[in-house]
Amino acid sequence: MDDRIRxxxxxxxxWSARVESGDDVVLSVDEGAHELAVAVAEALGERGANLVSVYHSAEIQRAYLRAHDSDFADDPEFERALYDNADAVLVLKGTRNTAGTADVPDDRQQTFARAREGVREARLATxxxxxxxxxxxxxxxAGMAFEEYRDFVYDATLRDWESLATEMDRLKTIxxxxxxxxxxxxxxxxxxxxxxxxxVNSAASVDYDSHNLPSGEVFTAPAGVEGEVTFDVPMTVRGTTLRDVHLVFEDGEVVEHEAAAxxxxxxxxxxxxxxxRRLGELGVGMNRGIDxxxxxILFDEKMAETVHLALGRAYDACLPDGEAGNESAIHVDxxxxxxxxxxxxxxxEVIQRDGVFRWEDGV
Structure with missing residues (x-):
């Protein structure tokens, strides 16, 4: 096993999950993430945590959704109970087919997502x-050779997170x-x-209200939005390439939209x-290990010299006590x-010009 996996x-x-002895941990494993799952299981065992592992596959998801022709169980209790009783959930992504659910009808995916909102909320509470x-x-x-891509992933992930957290705190304060x-x-x-x-100073640790590894962004939840925006970074969503998405907002809501693809x-x-149709997040990428x-999206939204906006759900960590943010079954960056x-x-006041912050060389 590559030492970088351990x-x-x-x-x-x-650093990220801050797992302690006796914690109940759910390990969700994609079909291609087996090696990392083995290393994580070993680490959890060494720390005296309790482990339940679940397996995720795009092909399994596709087979189930395409075959299901009746109403989905609303907030399935048996699944929610797993997360209601968990201290931590570690999700190991690593698909073998990035378009595994591309031929599942959109309306079925939406219905399934809405039916599982309670499950999602229980997981997000861990x-x-x-x-x-x-x-x-x-x-x-990614258009990269496998070895090249592995180097890229570990350069982005195995960072000095404490130092990056200190830098990102400048933007959080602003x-x-x-x-x-x-x-x-x-x-x-x-x-x-x-x-x-x-x-949120998203420094790849739950102690910073950060839930992605790698991370390296500062994000907040907009209270209102006006104007237009073009998203010129292509990405795959639900197995479909989105390119040059243009949205127009009035009174915080999308009133016009178009896309080149x-x-x-x-x-x-x-x-x-x-x-x-409303925004749940404004994020600013600051991880220069992502080049x-x-x-x-796990990497691209953290890349320095980018911003991202998320349609849908807002994160509670950005909201005042007692205030409900934007609610939705989706959160799409x-x-x-x-x-x-x-x-x-x-x-x-300009705080970043052409991707360079005012405290960096070359601003």
């Missing part, structure tokens, strides 16, 4: 962390103190209200429920490149 497992268990084990399918999707964000870029003129919101999928996403797009002819401003 190091990945140790970072996940110790100390959950999602990470990725490199597979050949993911390397192919957003916490700010009231309005303005994004100016080709095809984008967007204003977002962030007053009374709390930004994947417009039907965009329409399906926006039709999921009322909250799908290229790979058509994988879309990414814009900020490396050229762009500014990111807070309360009229």
């Amino acid at each position: 190091e990945h497992a140790e970072v996940l268990v110790d 100390d959950w962390v999602k990470t990725l084990h490199p597979t050949r399918a993911l390397a192919q999707q 957003l916490d103190d700010g009231s309005e964000v303005h994004i100016d870029a080709p095809g984008t003129d967007l204003t977002l209200s962030i007053e009374n919101r709390t930004a 994947g417009e039907e999928t965009v329409e399906a996403l926006l039709s999921t429920d009322d909250g799908a 290229r797009y790979t058509d994988n 879309l990414i814009a490149d900020m490396s050229e002819d762009t500014t990111l401003s807070v309360d009229g």
Whole structure:
């Protein structure tokens, strides 16, 4: 086994999930993540945690959804009980087919997602962390040789997270103190209200309200949105490539949309429920260990010199006590490149120009 796999497992268990002796841990394993699962199981055993592992496969999901021709069980109690009783959930992504559910009808995927909202909420209430084990399918999707892709994944994942957390705290402080964000870029003129919101310093640890490994972003939940935005970073959503998605917002809601590719999928996403037409997240990428797009949101949204906005659900960590944020069965991130002819401003002050923050060399 590559030593980096064991190091990945140790970072996940110790830094990210902060697992302790006696913790009840659910380990969700994609079909291609077996090696990482073995290393994580060993680490959990060494720390005296309790383990239940579940297996996830796009082919299994496809077979079930295509065959199911009746109503899905609403908030299935047997599945929810697993997460209601878990301290931590570790999700190991690593598919063997990035388009495994591409021929499942959108309406069936939406119905299934809505039926499992309670399960999702129970999982999100745990100390959950999602990470990725490199597979050949993911390397192919990224347009990289497998060995090259493995190096990329570990360069992004095995970081000095404490140092990055310190740097990202600069942006968190600016957003916490700010009231309005303005994004100016080709095809984008967007204003977002962030007053009374709390930004998350997403440093790949639940101690920072961060649930992705790798991470390296600062995000918040917009209270209001006006203007237009173009997402020029292609990505695969529900097995479909989305390219140059353009959205227009009025009173916080999408009122116009178009896309150079994947417009039907965009329409399906926006039709999921009322909250799908509103934003749940504004995120700013700050991980310079991610140096290229790979058509994988876990990495691409963290890449330095990008911003991303999520349609759908807002995270409670960004909201004032007692305030309900945007609710939806989806949370779908879309990414814009900020490396050229762009500014990111807070309360009229430019904090990033052409992807470089004001405290960095070359601003």
